[in-house]
Amino acid sequence: MIELQGLTKRYGGSRVVDDISLTVEQGEFCVLIGPSGCGKSTTLKMINRLITHSEGRILVGGEDVTTLPPELLRRRIGYAIQSTGLFPHWRVAENIATVPRLLKWSTSRINARVDELLALFQLDADDLRDKYPHQLSGGQAQRVGVARALAADPDVLLMDEPFGAVDPLTRDALQVELARVHRQTGKTIVFVTHDMDEALRLASRVALLNGGRLVQYDRPAELLVDPANDFVRDFIGRADLGLKLLSRRRVEQYCQPVQGTREATITQAATTHARPTWQVDADNRPLALIGGRLEEPATVRTDVNGEWTATPDMSMKEALSRMVWFRVTALPVLDDQGRLLGEVTMAGVMGHRP
Numbered sequence: 627m628i629e630l631q632g633l634t635k636r637y638g639g640s641r642v643v644d645d646i647s648l649t650v651e652q653g654e655f656c657v658l659i660g661p662s663g664c665g666k667s668t669t670l671k672m673i674n675r676l677i678t679h680s681e682g683r684i685l686v687g688g689e690d691v692t693t694l695p696p697e698l699l700r701r702r703i704g705y706a707i708q709s710t711g712l713f714p715h716w717r718v719a720e721n722i723a724t725v726p727r728l729l730k731w732s733t734s735r736i737n738a739r740v741d742e743l744l745a746l747f748q749l750d751a752d753d754l755r756d757k758y759p760h761q762l763s764g765g766q767a768q769r770v771g772v773a774r775a776l777a778a779d780p781d782v783l784l785m786d787e788p789f790g791a792v793d794p795l796t797r798d799a800l801q802v803e804l805a806r807v808h809r810q811t812g813k814t815i816v817f818v819t820h821d822m823d824e825a826l827r828l829a830s831r832v833a834l835l836n837g838g839r840l841v842q843y844d845r846p847a848e849l850l851v852d853p854a855n856d857f858v859r860d861f862i863g864r865a866d867l868g869l870k871l872l873s874r875r876r877v878e879q880y881c882q883p884v885q886g887t888r889e890a891t892i893t894q895a896a897t898t899h900a901r902p903t904w905q906v907d908a909d910n911r912p913l914a915l916i917g918g919r920l921e922e923p924a925t926v927r928t929d930v931n932g933e934w935t936a937t938p939d940m941s942m943k944e945a946l947s948r949m950v951w952f953r954v955t956a957l958p959v960l961d962d963q964g965r966l967l968g969e970v971t972m973a974g975v976m977g978h979r980p
């Protein structure tokens with residue numbers, strides 16, 4: 627748990643962080659967001675004492691950070707940054723082992739930990755262990771940077787725009803991975819970003835800063851449906867609030883069980899008042915949707931081609947996007963064997979309250 631109590635940083639006469647109080651609970655994913663210069667990075671760097679605060683207190687696990695020896699602080703708090711901060715003349719394994727070596731772990735323990743972290747980030751140990759940072763892709767370097775921050779198994783991970791410098795696809799993949807690693811490790815994370823979509827995707831709580839002050843500290847859904855003021859509303863972006871909400875929801879939350887049929891055709895009479903029907907094979911894999919096409923008769927049969935399907939962990943924003951693009955009113959939700967678990971429907975999206 628991290629507690630900031632009246633945290634303030636002054637440079638000359640200006641208070642660039644101004645009386646911030648908030649608590650990040652154990653295992654929480656807290657995102658600090660706000661306009662450029664609002665004090666996000668300064669707040670983050672005060673937590674691990676890269677910057678000394680002017681007023682207030684910072685407690686990590688109930689202890690005031692100013693009373694902790696630097697070595698203990700480094701073990702408790704991992705730190706990952708946008709430029710990765712990897713040492714260019716050290717191989718991947720040496721980079722990851724930076725803090726364990728400072729802590730004088732044995733070689734065998736360090737090697738085992740490096741392998742464990744490479745596996746956690748789905749990095750091929752045989753290929754990458756002995757490479758230098760300049761031989762890595764941007765996405766691989768970011769993963770190594772985060773792996774290094776986790777090396778000594780810190781309770782807390784601080785991340786300053788770690789995915790700011792990679793292309794959108796890599797960024798997307800890294801976000802998925804970080805969310806998984808967070809679920810698996812249960813670390814307390816404080817993460818700085820400019821990007822509201824990234825914040826809404828990753829955060830369990832969002833701290834929105836402006837001019838050094840904390841404007842709102844809330845769960846993402848609350849920020850969306852109950853913004854504290856117009857600044858928050860504008861910052862989130864009024865236009866696509868509904869889509870942002872859907873990007874926070876998973877297909878699993880909207881999935882309705884449905885019974886498939888082995889029949890290849892359905893008569894008009896049978897479908898006029900009924901829901902669209904899924905035709906399935908003997909293993910319950912969907913073959914076609916009968917009905918359920920926008921502006922088409924209810925007997926129209928559309929083959930399931932794998933592109934307009936959904937999985938339980940897909941975002942509802944993506945599921946809705948697929949329905950719109952493929953002009954269908956429902957998507958089959960598939961398990962990892964491709965079998966029909968249920969369906970998500972346009973009507974279901976509309977009927978679901980935030």
Ligand SMILES: Nc1ncnc2c1ncn2[C@@H]1O[C@H](COP(=O)(O)OP(=O)(O)OP(=O)(O)O)[C@@H](O)[C@H]1O
Pocket residue numbers: 637642660661662663664665666667668669820
């Ligand atoms: N060493 C310093 N001396 C004086 N002012 C500073 C110093 N470091 C930061 N500032 C000022 O403090 C304010 C907050 O900076 P900070 O880097 O925390 O903002 P930020 O929200 O992380 O910005 P960005 O999103 O652009 O990275 C800015 O106005 C910055 O100019």
